[in-house]
Amino acid sequence: MPKAAPPNTPFSTPLSSSAREVEERIRNIFQYKKKRPPLLFFVLACILALSCGGLVSCQARETAETPGPSPLPSVWTEPELGTTSLGTVLGYPMTVTHTVEEVNQWYDYQPVHWYDYQVQLPDGTWFHLTGGNAPSFPLDLDGDGQEELITNDPVNGGYLFAYRRYPDGSVRALDLRDAAMDRLGLTGEGYLVLNLEVRPEDKTAAVRSADDPTQELAVLSLSQLLAETRSGDILLSAPGEDGMPEPFYSENPIDGSTAYFYQGLNLDGAGGLDDGLVVTSYGPDVGNETRVEVTLGTGEVLTWTEPEFYFPAALPGYLSRADRQTLVLELDVPYSSYGAAFYVVLEAEGGALLEQARLEYNNDEQSLLAYACLQDGADGLQELRVPALYDKWHTPIWNTLTWNGAQFQLVSDGFFTDTYSLRVSDGRTLTLSLRCTPGEDYSTDSYDQIQIWEGDALLQTISPSASQLDSRAPFQGFLANSPSMNIVDIRDINFDGYEDFGLQCDTSHNEVHAWFIWDGEAGAYRYLTLLGGQLTLDSETRQLEEVWWIDDPAVVNTYVWDEDGQLQLVDSRLQE
Numbered sequence: 001m002p003k004a005a006p007p008n009t010p011f012s013t014p015l016s017s018s019a020r021e022v023e024e025r026i027r028n029i030f031q032y033k034k035k036r037p038p039l040l041f042f043v044l045a046c047i048l049a050l051s052c053g054g055l056v057s058c059q060a061r062e063t064a065e066t067p068g069p070s071p072l073p074s075v076w077t078e079p080e081l082g083t084t085s086l087g088t089v090l091g092y093p094m095t096v097t098h099t100v101e102e103v104n105q106w107y108d109y110q111p112v113h114w115y116d117y118q119v120q121l122p123d124g125t126w127f128h129l130t131g132g133n134a135p136s137f138p139l140d141l142d143g144d145g146q147e148e149l150i151t152n153d154p155v156n157g158g159y160l161f162a163y164r165r166y167p168d169g170s171v172r173a174l175d176l177r178d179a180a181m182d183r184l185g186l187t188g189e190g191y192l193v194l195n196l197e198v199r200p201e202d203k204t205a206a207v208r209s210a211d212d213p214t215q216e217l218a219v220l221s222l223s224q225l226l227a228e229t230r231s232g233d234i235l236l237s238a239p240g241e242d243g244m245p246e247p248f249y250s251e252n253p254i255d256g257s258t259a260y261f262y263q264g265l266n267l268d269g270a271g272g273l274d275d276g277l278v279v280t281s282y283g284p285d286v287g288n289e290t291r292v293e294v295t296l297g298t299g300e301v302l303t304w305t306e307p308e309f310y311f312p313a314a315l316p317g318y319l320s321r322a323d324r325q326t327l328v329l330e331l332d333v334p335y336s337s338y339g340a341a342f343y344v345v346l347e348a349e350g351g352a353l354l355e356q357a358r359l360e361y362n363n364d365e366q367s368l369l370a371y372a373c374l375q376d377g378a379d380g381l382q383e384l385r386v387p388a389l390y391d392k393w394h395t396p397i398w399n400t401l402t403w404n405g406a407q408f409q410l411v412s413d414g415f416f417t418d419t420y421s422l423r424v425s426d427g428r429t430l431t432l433s434l435r436c437t438p439g440e441d442y443s444t445d446s447y448d449q450i451q452i453w454e455g456d457a458l459l460q461t462i463s464p465s466a467s468q469l470d471s472r473a474p475f476q477g478f479l480a481n482s483p484s485m486n487i488v489d490i491r492d493i494n495f496d497g498y499e500d501f502g503l504q505c506d507t508s509h510n511e512v513h514a515w516f517i518w519d520g521e522a523g524a525y526r527y528l529t530l531l532g533g534q535l536t537l538d539s540e541t542r543q544l545e546e547v548w549w550i551d552d553p554a555v556v557n558t559y560v561w562d563e564d565g566q567l568q569l570v571d572s573r574l575q576e
Helices: 019-034 177-185 222-228
Strands: 082-090 094-099 111-118 126-134 136-141 148-153 159-164 171-175 194-199 204-209 217-222 230-236 255-266 274-284 291-295 302-308 311-317 326-334 340-347 350-359 373-376 381-387 397-403 407-412 418-421 429-436 444-455 456-464 488-491 500-504 514-518 526-530 533-538 543-548 555-561 567-574
Touching: 111 326, 126 148, 126 159, 126 230, 136 526, 148 194, 177 194, 177 222, 204 222, 217 222, 255 311, 274 311, 274 326, 291 326, 302 340, 302 350, 311 373, 311 381, 340 543, 350 407, 397 543, 429 488, 456 526, 488 533, 500 526
Parallel strands: none
Antiparallel strands: 082 094, 094 111, 111 126, 136 148, 148 159, 159 171, 171 230, 194 204, 204 217, 230 255, 255 274, 274 291, 291 302, 311 326, 326 340, 340 350, 373 381, 381 397, 397 407, 418 429, 429 444, 444 456, 488 500, 500 514, 514 526, 533 543, 543 555, 555 567
């Protein structure tokens, strides 16, 4: 079953290398209104989605570093309300401002503690570095005698960021969770798989299952995670000749600029993973340009520019050759309300960055989205999976960028796949997978493939063409679109504690659904009957009421489950 996942910035959850996991993630984002709402952390907000498994094998522990000789100042663990000076951190004077937001919709209208960190630049101005709802820690992780700022919230998302001053004087933000995934040999979306909790006393992070935070999987060295993290955002540039760094405004980057880096690349096929990348995008007030600067291991610098401001990310992969990487530059559109992006494929050739392909984000055929991802392809090469918006109600249609030996080409899957979670017997969670191949008429789109999955195992396929439904209403296919948006109805309609599902199959006012109920003995879903879309359940009487339109007024039919588990009509009355 295809699976999917936000951009690679320190303020969002980074992508997995697995295209299947990313696709699952995207489905969750587009469908959260139709399911039990997952918690989304999209650029400063937590994202919840379908749970991931596969953590049982992750029982490894690493040797912790020697605990520091002195205890941490109390200000880092329980700072008082107001602004407190924290001394010198990252080579700059730093303050933390602790406030309480009394009303916040993200936290169920409960008081929320907020910590805002600022550094004072050489000219006396203050720069907003970061903020969060959990206190941070100053720890020297790289042994240079200068403390890094570690931000972590093990409760709300389990994120872990390190703010580090590099040897050139720049200050950068790095998300350490992907490095933890790599060290434990895990795949999937990091936020779905594990939570991290800093243990400042010995400079380690406890790794816990995202599904069960009480399950400790490993303890990892923060220094090792920092050393193995290869990308992030540049918040302050290296100081110039005047000693002043250039700020990249994390509070409101649209009005300023943003900078992104990636290190440990092999773009020239020589010297191993010794190439680096910096993408700087300047806002309308300061140039309105995106500039790519690649520094090869030889010291040679290659540049490429694009007009206008974007949020950049890089996806380096072995797309055309096995001995060196192709650079896929993802440029997210800042003002887009749906995550629009476009992609540029660059290769280092002859002392220049050559553009080999361009995937536009908005044309007559498709509107491309952020969150592209790499997957294994043929002949040892990789492929790029790129989502394209179909509409705001369904998951995207995925496209694959491949190298055909002469050029890059983008080929569409031609279908989208909506997924829903189903809780059944023995505590199992299944996935209802609905595939639709859109036609020319949006209103007549229907699902042409119905599958039930448990993890990566296909349990059942329900063919619409083979469905033998009763003659109570004409069967018009399993509809993918409906004005009521009640296309898929997931409820326990026989009151056995397991979720059943109904698929809309007519366009009349009745919104008729074909219902399938869980058969625990068979371990599969079986067709039950057709019921009107306006369905009311009464768990105390074990009765169902449907509204059925033949004439005006409509008829309200009442059904009850008998001892044999069959649905019986017990009453019909005109709707009042």
